[in-house]
Amino acid sequence: MSKSFHATKAVVTGSSSGIGRAIAISLAKAGVEQLVVHYRSNESGAVETADALRDAGCEPVLLEADLASPAGRQALVAGSFESLGEVQTWVNNAGADVLTGEAAAMDFEGKLRHLLDVDVTGTILLSRTVADRLMNQFERMSSSLPASMVFIGWDQAPEGMEGDAGQMFGPVKAAVMAFAKSLAQTSGPRLRVNTIAPGWIRTSWGESTSDYWNDRAAGQSLMERWGNVDDIAKAVLYAADPANTFLTAQTLQLNGGFNRRF
Ligand SMILES: NC(=O)c1ccc[n+]([C@@H]2O[C@H](COP(=O)([O-])OP(=O)(O)OC[C@H]3O[C@@H](n4cnc5c(N)ncnc54)[C@H](OP(=O)(O)O)[C@@H]3O)[C@@H](O)[C@H]2O)c1
Structure with a gap:
C-alpha cells in the first residue's frame, strides 16, 4: 500500500485482535507514524499488533x-x-465480545448489560471527551485539517435481525450509530465523524461457526462471501483520511451489499 494517508498520529480502540488490529496495521502501512494500540485484557494480542x-x-x-x-x-x-x-x-472500534469466551455463558440480561456498559456508555462517554480535545486541537491550529473520528456500527442494527443476537447487538449498535450522527452535527467543521457498519465479518466468532452460519454469511452478501477484516480496514481508512474533508455524518454499510433475495 502506498503511503497515501494524510495523518501521522492515530488511536484505534480495541486493536488487540480482529477488526481493530487490521485497522491499526492498515493505518501503519498507509503512513501513520505513531499509533495507540488500545486493549483491555489481551495483552499478547496487543503486542502482536504492535510488532x-x-x-x-x-x-x-x-x-x-x-x-x-x-x-x-x-x-x-x-x-x-x-x-x-x-x-x-x-x-472507536472496541466492543464487548459476548459470543465467545467467558461472557458467552452469561444470560441475555447479563450480555445486554455488558454490551450497554462497554459499547454504548463506554464509547459515548469516551468519544465525547475525545471529540472536545480534537475540536480544541483544530481551533488551536487554525490552518490544519480537522481530525476524524470513526465509529464501528452493524449493518443490520437499523433493520433488525431475529433472535437474541439481533435483540442485543441491534439496539446497542443502533445507539452507537445514532450517537455518531449527533456528534457529527455537534462538531462540524472542527471534526469529521463517520461510521462504518460491517456486515458478516469473519473474526474469532466466524472461525467456529456452523455450516448454517457460513452459508448465511455468504448468502446474505451480494458478493457471496464472508467479509474480512481488511474489507473493513479499507473503508475505515477512507473515512478517516483527513484529506477527505467533505466526508462527515455518514454511515457506510460494508457488507458486500445485503442480499434481499436470501
Ligand atoms: N465481527 C463482526 O462480524 C462484526 C460485525 C459488526 C460489528 N462488529 C464490531 O466491530 C468491533 C470489533 O469487533 P471484532 O469482531 O474485531 O471483535 P474482537 O476481536 O473481540 O475485538 C474487540 C476489541 O474490543 C476490546 N474490548 C472488549 N471489551 C472491552 C472493554 N470493556 N474495554 C476496552 N476494550 C474492550 C477487546 O480488547 P481485549 O480483547 O484486549 O480485552 C478487543 O481489542 C466491535 O465493536 C464489534 O461489535 C463486528
Whole structure:
C-alpha cells in the first residue's frame, strides 16, 4: 500500500485482535507514524499488533484500559494525548465480545448489560471527551485539517435481525450509530465523524461457526462471501483520511451489499 494517508498520529480502540488490529496495521502501512494500540485484557494480542506496526515503520504505544470504567476512559484519553501530542484519527472500534469466551455463558440480561456498559456508555462517554480535545486541537491550529473520528456500527442494527443476537447487538449498535450522527452535527467543521457498519465479518466468532452460519454469511452478501477484516480496514481508512474533508455524518454499510433475495 502506498503511503497515501494524510495523518501521522492515530488511536484505534480495541486493536488487540480482529477488526481493530487490521485497522491499526492498515493505518501503519498507509503512513501513520505513531499509533495507540488500545486493549483491555489481551495483552499478547496487543503486542502482536504492535510488532506488526513496527514492521510497517510505525511506532506503537500500548495502552490498557477498560472502557466500561470512568478511570479506564480517563487513562486512555490522557495516555493517548500525552504520548502522541496531536491526534488526527481516532477509531472507536472496541466492543464487548459476548459470543465467545467467558461472557458467552452469561444470560441475555447479563450480555445486554455488558454490551450497554462497554459499547454504548463506554464509547459515548469516551468519544465525547475525545471529540472536545480534537475540536480544541483544530481551533488551536487554525490552518490544519480537522481530525476524524470513526465509529464501528452493524449493518443490520437499523433493520433488525431475529433472535437474541439481533435483540442485543441491534439496539446497542443502533445507539452507537445514532450517537455518531449527533456528534457529527455537534462538531462540524472542527471534526469529521463517520461510521462504518460491517456486515458478516469473519473474526474469532466466524472461525467456529456452523455450516448454517457460513452459508448465511455468504448468502446474505451480494458478493457471496464472508467479509474480512481488511474489507473493513479499507473503508475505515477512507473515512478517516483527513484529506477527505467533505466526508462527515455518514454511515457506510460494508457488507458486500445485503442480499434481499436470501
Ligand atoms: N465481527 C463482526 O462480524 C462484526 C460485525 C459488526 C460489528 N462488529 C464490531 O466491530 C468491533 C470489533 O469487533 P471484532 O469482531 O474485531 O471483535 P474482537 O476481536 O473481540 O475485538 C474487540 C476489541 O474490543 C476490546 N474490548 C472488549 N471489551 C472491552 C472493554 N470493556 N474495554 C476496552 N476494550 C474492550 C477487546 O480488547 P481485549 O480483547 O484486549 O480485552 C478487543 O481489542 C466491535 O465493536 C464489534 O461489535 C463486528
